Amino acid sequence: MKPALHPLEDDRLRELRRYGILDTDKEREFDELVEIASEICEAPVSVINFIDDSRQWFKAEVGLGVRSTPLETSLCGHAILQGDYIEIPDTLDDARMADNPLCTGDPGFRFYAGSVLKGPSGLPLGTLCVLDHKPRELSEHQRKVLRVLSRHIMRELDLRLALDQEQTLRREVDHRVKNSLSSIGALLSMKARRETDLAVRRALEDASGRIRSLSALHAELHELDGDDLVGLKSLFMRIESDLRQLLPDGIVLAITVSDDRVGPRLANSLVLIVNEFIANSAKHAFGSSSGSITVDIEVRSGRLTLVCRDDGTAGPTEAERAATNSGLGTRVIHSIASSMGMMPQWRASGRGMELKMVGAVASTAN
Template sequence: MKPERHPREDDRLRELRRYGILDTDKEREFDELVEIASDICEAPVSVINFIDEGRQWFKAEVGLGVRSTPLDTSLCGHAILQGDYIEIPDTLDDKRMADNPLCTGDPGFRFYAGSVLKGANGLPLGTLCVLDHRPRALSDHQRKVLRVLSRHIMRELDLRIALDREQTLRREVDHRVKNSLASIGALLSMKARRETDSAARLALEDASNRIRSLSSLHAELHELDGQASVSLQSLFMRIEIDLRQLLPEGIQLTISVGDDRVGPQLANSLVLIVNEFVANSVKHAFGSGHGSIKVEIEAKGDRWSLVCCDDGSAGAKEAERAATGSGLGTRVIHSIASSMDIAPQWRADGYGMELKLDSSTANSVG
């Protein structure tokens, strides 16, 4: 007997498609669940299946060897119309399956037990089921295992939807932040051009440059999200290009970094520190309008170091002020270093400022 349509079939199919699970590749997480179900229920066949329009599709299976079968011969198509759990001791004694070629053949499926997989709206999507070639029954423990595993499957699918929704929201937020930063930077730049007071104009130009730098950094740091490790050379190659576009004419920037890989959190911190040092140097170091800024980064295993220096006019007093975090940029650097339990080292002798951070000095803060 062909399975009947669910009373809310259109809604059910929409819910199934919302999960985006159909026609996806095999995954170990699901393969292991059918293996567990097969072992504990002592059944030669176990499947995670979803009832689509005209077919039943298997996300994972043991003992079947196919990824889909026609809906006309689906045993699970009947199961999703009957509560949360169905067990049929002998399929040939059930009028819905007595003429099913999957049951009447040799060897046919004479036993069926399935726990229904339900979407967030309560509609049935498919089953986690076990089948055997002989009539039988499951123990209470085996039935409980099937129910628990089926709930685990749906929790996994619900979690994936939640993560997809979060990533979509974050992309939207990132897009809005990028547009907002661009708008603010353009507005400050416009006000700077119209400002007649030289001090106010310089302040507006500095703010505009910082906003533009933040906008560029935002785009770079967004790409780090979700990566297991980051190539520092590739990352800082792009960062160097971005920062050079913001430097006044006559200021040179060189960033030296090996082809090392680090975690995204460390990469993020290094980028922000370099950005703040460069911004401070541009603002305070070069009275003549000419100079150079150099950055050297090394990372080997768990050890890393960062050295930033310029050839400006900073002396001991400027180094002391930097060490106390008296300015916005240096406060940012100290905050980031503190989060890593590292004390930044500042040195200046009248020929430029130098900043050093070394992971070997961790726990030296305070």
């Protein structure tokens, strides 16, 4: 008997395709789940499958050897219409499967148990199932394992979907910020060309230059993706040039970086930390006076040493405040450092602030 369509079939298929799981490559984390289900349920066949419009497609399988079968012979096509869990001790005693060639053949599937995979709306997408060539029943423990593993599968798929959506949103926000900065810079340049007062024109040109530098820095921060290694020296030469344009007159910036190539995740973390330290120093360290900010970065044999200093007026009180994450900038630095498995060290004695981070990193990987 061919499985009937779900009452909300169009909605169900729409939700299935939203996950983008169909026709993806085999993955070890899913392969391991069917192996666990097969072993614990003592079943020769175990499958993670999704019911498409004309086929059932297998993300992972043990004991089957194919990636899809026609919907006409799908056992799971019946299962997704039956609630959260279905168990059929003998398929030849079930009217829906008694004439199915997968059950009547030799060796046919005489036993079926499946836990339905459901999306957030409750619509069924497929099953995690086990099959055997002889009639039987599962124990309560085995049934519980199938249900737990099916929930784990959906949590993994939901997490992947959320990450994809977050990345899409990030790209859209980046695009909008880039366009906004470009528009503001162009508007300031236009006003500067039309301004007859020399002092005002210079102020507008300076603001336009700072906006262009900020736009370039934004691009640097958000282009560090993919698997290619990043040259730290060339990266921070560009970052230094952009940041200098944003600093007030009288503040000198010097960044020294070892000539290492690292993964984009580490490079991005270093850029964000350095940017936050420099921004905090420019705002709070010097008042109306001049000063200097130095940054030293070295990655050698999988070990990072990062030292950021300014020669402003910070003392022990400011260092303690930084160590307790009292400001947004220091919270950002601590959060990034924590993701790197490091603890920022803050020190100040009245002649400026120092941030130091030392620890092991994957110097040539993400």
